[in-house]
Amino acid sequence: MKIAIAQLNPTVGDLWSNANNILEAAHQAASQGVRLLLTPELSLCGYPPKDLLLNPSFVHSLSVELENLAEKIPPQLAVLVGTVEANTDADSRGEKPLYNSIALLDEGKVKQIFHKRLLPTYDVFDEDRYFEPGRQSNAFTIFPTPESENFVKVGVTICEDLWNDKDFWGKQTYEVNPIEDLVQLEVDFVVNLSASPYSVKKQKLRESMLTYSAAKYHVPILYVNQVGGNDDLIFDGNSFAVNRQGEVFCRAKALETDVKILEFCPEKQDLLAAFIQPFIEIEEAEIFAALVLGLKDYARKCGFTKVVLGLSGGIDSSLVAAIAAEAMGKDNVLGVLMPSPYSSDHSITDAEALAKNLGIKSYQLPIEPAMKVYDQMLEPLFTGTPFGIAEENIQSRIRGNLLMAIANKFGYLLLSTGNKSEMAVGYCTLYGDMNGGLAVISDVPKTRVYDICQWLNREQEIIPHNVLIKPPSAELKPDQKDQDSLPPYEILDDILYRMINKHQSIPQIVDAGYDAEVVKKVMKLVMRAEFKRKQAPPGLKITDRAFGTGWRMPIASRWLS
CATH class of the missing domain: 3.40.50.620 (HUPs)
Incomplete structure (x- = not known):
């Protein structure tokens, strides 16, 4: 069974262009005999849509564009598309009005809808502002070819759904672990549709996490990530696939749009090796x-x-x-x-x-x-x-x-x-x-x-x-x-890294070997x-702690740790 990973660069709110990019990838995949095409999280509207989601006409237009797209997909191809779905029970249950969802498009229509289960609210993420978490495991069945007698069972996860393995992290952030639930459903492989922003060294963390999970649960995992810049966020792509032994068997380009095709072998219950794009090794x-x-x-x-x-x-x-x-x-x-x-x-x-x-x-x-x-x-x-x-x-x-x-x-x-x-x-x-x-x-x-x-x-x-x-x-x-006003940058930057990225206190930084008065001065300057x-313009984020969307410090404050 051929599977394609479409690493796309959507523009937030440009629904027609985003749908057209998905359709182009679909035609490219279908021409090469692909059965299932994966696109990133919220690929139809672009991530993050932010308060556009508060506009009912935006959500309605998404639904209309999704139906139109489903009719245009080549008939032999199934496509997973990231979209937003209305929560019809929101008012009666006191829930959030929307779901962060994945739609399965097949045979000219929207066959199934799956909802994201784990909603991040840290750093640049604010998904609990808009979305209700999904309550059930997401899986579907698909025949690898028209002649196949046996179907393949696919587990569906969305971005954060794979970031909660307590054995890997040493802690559990959410009550449930979606990949563990999918393994209990005996899925043949897991797909993860993501919009994971770039930061230095993040790709190696992603791969460490998913190779660990694949080996732990003996299940292949295919990960597709958005690429491109949206406001202050940069998305690096770097989509990849891991076999059931926890080996990277495919990797797409970094920081470029890309479509990669690989195969799942039902007899072996595993992925076959595909092209592995090398890392950009120099930071x-x-x-x-x-x-x-x-x-x-x-x-x-x-x-x-x-x-x-x-x-x-x-x-x-x-x-x-x-x-x-x-x-x-x-x-x-x-x-x-x-x-x-x-x-x-x-x-x-x-x-x-x-x-x-x-x-x-x-x-x-x-x-x-x-x-x-x-x-x-x-x-x-x-x-x-x-x-x-x-x-x-x-x-x-x-x-x-x-x-x-x-x-x-x-x-x-x-x-x-x-x-x-x-x-x-x-x-x-x-x-x-x-x-x-x-x-x-x-x-x-x-x-x-x-x-x-x-x-x-x-x-x-x-x-x-x-x-x-x-x-x-x-x-x-x-x-x-x-240097008339500031410590030497070698000293200043390490102090700032400890304060901003590591959240270290003044005593902790002093214990690391820095002069107490210098540290206090830097802390006061930062505050x-x-x-x-x-009042600064938006700035491109490349670290896990930037002065942008995820930085929420008070202005009028006298705290000095």
Whole structure:
């Protein structure tokens, strides 16, 4: 029995296009004799649809599009499609109005509907807001070929349904384990339709988890994942299949759409080996590819074809420019140099060298004339006060205004260039360098920015050498260096990782060997900067703890652990 995994890139809410992508995959699969086609979780509407689900007309349109799609599927093919189903008992039982569902399309109609049983409510997930959990195991039978006398029994799970094995995790998050229930139903294999967001090293965790479950229960598992960027989330694909011995027998491409075909042998009760796409082994390469995909899809799905960003000659804007050139094409990127009297000569020459290396367009707008006008306007109010942060931030806001003007005038998407370290401690200016429609590297710590840039230069110079070796500086006053205000980034980033990702307290971090006063200062900076992060543009998520959808900290808070 041939099975196809369709790793698709849906656009949230674009039901017709998503259905058409499913139909194209269906025709491709049918032409190769496939009997069952798998598509990702909520493949018809795209994941995550968020509060579109509160609109009854959206849910109704999904139902209509699903029926239309079922009629168009090649007759010899069965397809599992991710959709949303109304909970008709919601009002009488006091339940949520919808189910996160999988529809089995076969013989021109919707044959069966299966509901997701485990609903995640952590990090970026908020499924309990919309969905009622399914109460029963999901399985169906299918004849491998028209001539077959014996059917195959398929167990159906949706994303989180496979993430609750207490032996693997050392704990049980939910009351039930759907895969255990399916094994008791004696299914021949289990399919899992997912929309699992990307983070560094996550694919190896997924494969460890499912190889463990397959070997434990002696049942093959086929996993299909969404690919592409939707808002701040990046979905990496990496769909794969595991045989009953717990061996990976098939893997699709990372960060690209893909269709993979494999076979289930009813006599052996197991999968036959298929093509295994190699891992992207170098983390810097994987992160760069993920950010390229995230930017490319964010721009495309929001209707932008060109981007603009400020080029300071620093490491962060250099990396964002490199990502933009790869994602948008070099002819669709404009870098704007905005030197001030405090800008060093190398800031200009380094930015120009970067633009030349990337082949992108650049333009120079000195900001000294605007600075003088601001000084004149504010002089009556500021007279007698020393030069300080207010004057420094005016420079950043002038630059932000200029970039927004260019973006508005020509319909460009403005990219902000701040990294995660800066966002964490508030080393950034509201309505200045934080301006933008997308914060491309806001989940990339400063030290990792350097690592990615070094990787980019592995074969030839992309990032100018001087950018990599000069001390980081905002250049808002004479001889300014980041380390005047912050600990060295090697120290800062590890402290931030312990605070943000590991939720360690001040005493725990001090016990790890860090100075208590430094740790307290960093913690205070993180807490005080929350109001800035709440006003920041969406940022692409590449770690398991990003300043985005899953970050829900209070602004007015005095907690200091």
